[in-house]
Amino acid sequence: MSEEKVLTKKELESALFSAADALRSKMDANEYKNYLLGIIFYKYLSDKMLYHVGEVLEGRRDLSLEENQKIYEEKFDTEDLQDDIKTTFSYTISPEHTFTYILNEINGTARTKDGKIKTFQISDLADAFNDIESTKDSDFEGLFADVQLYSPRLGTNAQKQADTIANVIKAIGDLELVNQVDNKDTLGDAYEYLIKQFASESGKKAGEFYTPQEVSELLTKLTLVDKNYPEEMTVYDPAMGSGSLLLKFKKYIKLANGQADKIFYYGQEINMSTYNLARMNMILHGVDSSNQELRRGDTLDEDWPPVSKTMFDAVVMNPPYSLKWSANKGFLQDPRFSPYGVLPPKSKADYAFLLHGFYHLKNTGTMAIVLPHGVLFRGAAEGKIRKKLLENGSIDAVIGLPSNLFYSTSIPTVIVVLKKDKTDRSVMFIDASKGFEKKKNQNELREEDIQKILDTYEKREDVERYAHLAKFDEIEENDFNLNIPRYVDTFVPEPPVDLKKVATDLHETNVEIEKNQRELVGMLKELTSDDTEIMDGLDAIIKELEAELHE
Structure with missing residues (x-):
């Protein structure tokens, strides 16, 4: 049986996060997250491969990593073994580059073929990363680019840099990452927990890679209301960050059809570090490479994916708010924007993200996007786009969220739900701004808050001081202004004075x-x-x- 520690999910989360102690005094969370998450991912790939070696060569699943390492060192030159590993994993890590061997180097127990003690050098880990990245499979190309092993942040010289990395490796060295006992998603959930903790410590920079899990849950479930996907489902996040929002479908689509392995994920991200984080996140959640297509690119400047390739059952997005973009006049010929006759302003790309996602939505699909409240009432080009969407019956719901939900901003936000197959032009307005739990630094949606929103959205009935179903005539009378207080009166009169x-x-x-x-x-x-x-x-x-x- 493996000698590594098999922990509960909470214990694993705590143990992994404590490994960051070796880095906290040297850099901020937005930087050291790349080191810790990258090294955890490397250990996972290495351990998974070694367990496979024991199973293939000895027919045993109960051997420790140390025992499997010895077998691997003895049999590595066997051509059949190398072919089997490449076929099974699409990557190969040589015996002297496995996590287990490098940990032995750090502990002073590793030996070269001629019996000499081998000590750890930063180059050993760099070579191990290169083993994985040099595979022909593009899933791993450039995956560890943000783990800057020779950065002066780690230490002023090579030895101090090696000592810092060695402390991180030792901190997670005896943790079991592959054979978790609670459920198959334990490691993926622990990875998500780490991303959340890093977001909490990163402050405003967290907006680049993290959407709070409660908001992700709400966005996902909104797209699943009254939907059933018995065969398969395609989902798309054009500003995917770490991929956490996409991965919520793996958890919640089971409520609809129980076929989590029939979900196909598409995502695009402009930031290289965040893009690599999403790739690791997908693998650690057990998403097969054939079920995902992630791309690094600028969602607005270059349309992707090609419409001929796929349209999506669900589009979810939490894009950067009021981002500047080129708004080049050539985009007026772009099918994403051309039906509206105008372009979103250069100073605010909110509607550019919305229209991009909506363009890629199937006629039978649902889209949910988080945006600042300004999209509800700003005029000029945005007002014209909003009017066109309303006249087409494309906007299905407007849901006001509490302030201070996100690590990157304290402003209140709004979810806009869009569809292409509506039979009327009514809009469901929900003011959910007061339903939350106040935590130490953030507000947080509770399960009852999420469920109340979902129930109200599905029933499409008025709820006093909470929700109102507005007909198109009413919206037209308000000059297509969607500001929630125009439709939902939350004023509570003072009790009469005695x-x-x-x-x-x-x-x-x-x-x-x-x-x-x-x-x-x-x-x-x-x-x-x-x-x-x-x-x-x-x-x-x-x-x-x-x-x-x-x-």
Whole structure:
């Protein structure tokens, strides 16, 4: 049986996060997340391969990584073994580059073929990464580019850099990442937990890679309301970050059809570090390479994927808010934007993201996107786009969220739900801005808050001070302004004032004041002093108080 520690999900999360202690004093969370997440991913790939070696060569699944390492060193030159590993994993890690061997180097127990003790050098880990990245399979190309092993942030010289990385490797060295006992998603969930913790520590920079899980859950479930996908489902996030939002479908589509392995994920991300993080996240969640197509690119400047390739059952997105973009006039000929006759302004790409996602939505699909409230009421080009969408019946719901849900901004946001197959042009307005739990630094949607939103959205019925189904005529009367307070009155009137009670309370207060003044006068009269000025002052105060009592 493996000697590595098999932990519960919470224990694993805690153990993995504590490994960041070796890096916290050297750089901020937005940087050290790349080191820790990259090294964890490397250990996972290495361990998975070694367990496979033991199973293939010895027919045993209970051997420790150390035992499998010895077998691997002895049999590595066997051509059949190398072919089997390449076929099974699409990558190969040589025996002297496995995580287990490098950990032995750090612990002083690794030996070369001629019996000499082998000590750890940064180049050993760099070579191990190169083993994985040099595979012909594009899934691994450039995957560890952000793990800057020779960065001065790790130390002022090669030895100090090696010591820092060695401490990270030792911190996770005896953790079991492959054979988890609770469920097959334990490691993927732990990885998500780490991403969340790094987002919490990263502050505004977290917006590049993380959408809070509760918001991701809500967006995902909104696209699944009244939907059933018995054969397969395609999902798309054009601003995917770490891929966490896409991966929610793996968890929640089971509610619809139980065929999580029939989900096909498409995502695009402009930031290289975040793109690599999404690739690792997918693999650690057990998503087969044939079920995903992730791309690094600028979603707005270059349309992807080609419409001829696929349209999507669900589009979900939490793009950067009010981002500047080129708004080049040539985009007026782009089929994503041309039906609307105008382009979103250069200063605010909110509608550019919305129109891109909506263009790639199937006629029977649903899209849910998080945006700032300005998209509901801003005029000029945005107003024209909004009017066109409403006239086409494309906007299905507008859901106001609480403020301070995101690590990157404290502003309140709104979810816009869009469809192409609506039979009417009504819009469901939901003001969910007051449904949350206040945590230490953030507000957080609770399960009951999420469920209330989903139930209200599905029923499409008015709820006092919470929701209103607005017909197109009503929206037209409001000049296509979708500002939620125009449709949902959340004002709670003050209870009527009982004037008789006020009068009684006022009388009782005056009686109490008079009583206290009389007691004060009595105490002042008992005071004496040989100083005539003090006594004159006391007499003056007493006379003033007595005058008030006789009024």
